[in-house]
Amino acid sequence: MNSEAGAFAMETIHFDLIVVGGGAAGLAAACHAQICAKRAGKVLSIGLLEKGAQIGSHILSGALLDTRILQQLLASATENIPQPKTALPVHSPVVTEELWLLQERQAHSLPLGKRWQHGHCHILSLGELCRWLAEWAEELGIEILTGFAAVAPLWDGKRLLGVQSGEQGRNRAGARKANYQPAVALLAPVTIIAEGCRGQISGQIYQHLGTNSAREDLRRPSPQRYALGIKELWETDSTLSGQVLHTLGWPLRGVHGGGFLYHPRPHRTALGMVIDLGYRDPGFDPFVAVQKWKTHPLIQPHLHKARLLGYGARTLTVGGWQSLSLLSLAGGLLVGDSAGLLNTATLQGIHNALASGMLAAETAWQAIATDDFSASFLQRYAQAVRRSPWGQELYQVRNVRPVFRHGLRRGLLNAAWEYATKGKSPWSWRWQMRDRQTLQEAQASAQTAEILEAPRTPSLCAGAGVIADRQQALSCSGLYYEADQPLHLQLEDPQLPVQTEGRRFGNPELRYCPAGVYALRHRPDGKIFLHIHADHCLHCKCCDIKDPLDNIRWTAPEGGSGPNYPDL
CATH class of the missing domain: 3.50.50.60 (FAD/NAD(P)-binding domain)
Structure with missing residues (x-):
């Protein structure tokens, strides 16, 4: 060798x-x-x-x-x-656990089956x-x-x-x-x-x-499916410990996923969202969805006098039993x-x-x-x-997640059925497509402007704010890359993202990346190219999964490079 x-x-x-x-x-x-x-x-x-x-x-x-x-x-x-x-x-044991269905200004409590609760867990x-x-x-x-x-x-x-x-x-x-x-x-x-x-x-x-x-x-029979998890850690004035909140619904529309908020110990609040990458709208921005979610009246009080300590993202395999x-x-x-x-x-x-x-x-x-x-x-x-x-x-639980692709209402009804029958349904729902295949073309997509727009409120209260800027968030990720090392994010065809085939989807890599790695730039001759800020990469691998052109490859950079998550 x-x-x-x-x-x-x-x-x-x-x-x-x-x-x-x-x-x-x-x-x-x-x-x-x-x-x-x-x-x-x-x-x-x-x-x-x-x-x-x-x-x-x-x-x-x-x-x-x-x-x-x-x-x-x-x-x-x-x-x-x-x-x-x-x-x-370990920090606090789970003391209370709640599931909420959010609308823009309202929250409705949902039952959470005992077998799916985390009362025996610690944060x-x-x-x-x-x-x-x-x-x-x-x-x-x-x-x-x-x-x-x-x-x-x-x-x-x-x-x-x-x-x-x-x-x-x-x-x-x-x-x-x-x-x-x-x-x-x-x-x-x-x-x-x-x-x-x-x-x-x-x-x-x-x-x-x-x-x-x-x-x-x-x-x-079923391809593997993935979700993107985005997490933030805040220092707050809360003295709660062991409280766990899960949310469904707003601001996600036509997208399956939900938010989470934990109080691991006094003066610490961990929160974020897990979003399935099988969504269809190429204009959807998971990072902005998280920022908007934090402005909800149910979530906002938990960030009183808050200071961001950590930010990160990673993908999860969610294909389940069918994809083993x-x-x-x-x-x-x-x-x-x-x-x-x-x-x-x-x-x-x-x-x-x-x-x-x-x-x-x-x-x-x-x-x-x-x-x-x-x-x-x-x-x-x-x-x-x-x-x-x-x-x-x-x-x-093999049938719980696949049905949510047909909408939140059907997904919840099916989840209740699967919970009641302990998964003994005589059928198994299958994943039909990979995540990269689900995106619609940009001109045919129903753009959800209220998700795409960053929250207009600059702060939740005096001295604390909604982080609506990826650069602010990345400053809390501990990123380090050795200068002048080979790019670990590679385009198999560098021209494809800016050609007609690539623009059909509106360059979704500008939005689905939680670290803002990708940007369109002009060369001196006026031609557009896709620029890669590789030193922003959080190693979540979302681009390798969601790129509709199957043109982006994530490879491991030099050992030691990337984020540093001491407490996430």
């Missing part, structure tokens, strides 16, 4: 187990695999790769967690196995939880490699051998700078892919095996959002990520102990997922 023909020989590092991704699923997998080995009197060499500058840098979630799954993980560490040195970093920062797990992982002897972006899987036929890290120290033109570092091959008999939604490695795995779920899977495809392959396992294991009714992803990581760890250890890394042996992980209680819940 060579990192560059005729130049550097690629350095190779061997492990017993490689985990790609330092989120909840990856860390749980690494810890539990080592615990399984230690209980058998063995110690594994485990390498965990995280593209962020530190664990938690790129982690963003609601976040509500059923801590019982963590108690199971901790309980698996019997005597003589190190326990975490500090207490579990927490997922980034903080991941740092806590990482400290424990290091106590267990796991090697954590931060700033390591895995950019390609390594193969022997259809068997996964490991991954290749990205090069570092090239300039925008691709030439090597003084600090150039070549790619590294990291090899292991089994690799766990835990890189989150729409990952670069998982996408290439699907392509290599002919199960192209990342782009155009024609073999699977590849969970295991020879030499590899996929967990968490990489496998699409989010509960699409409750949007509960952390619990399933941790649980899937533990199941993958048990299968990986069994494979190592028996020296069998075949696809047929590792298939037992996929079977365990589908048999697990939380896997069965994925099946029970």
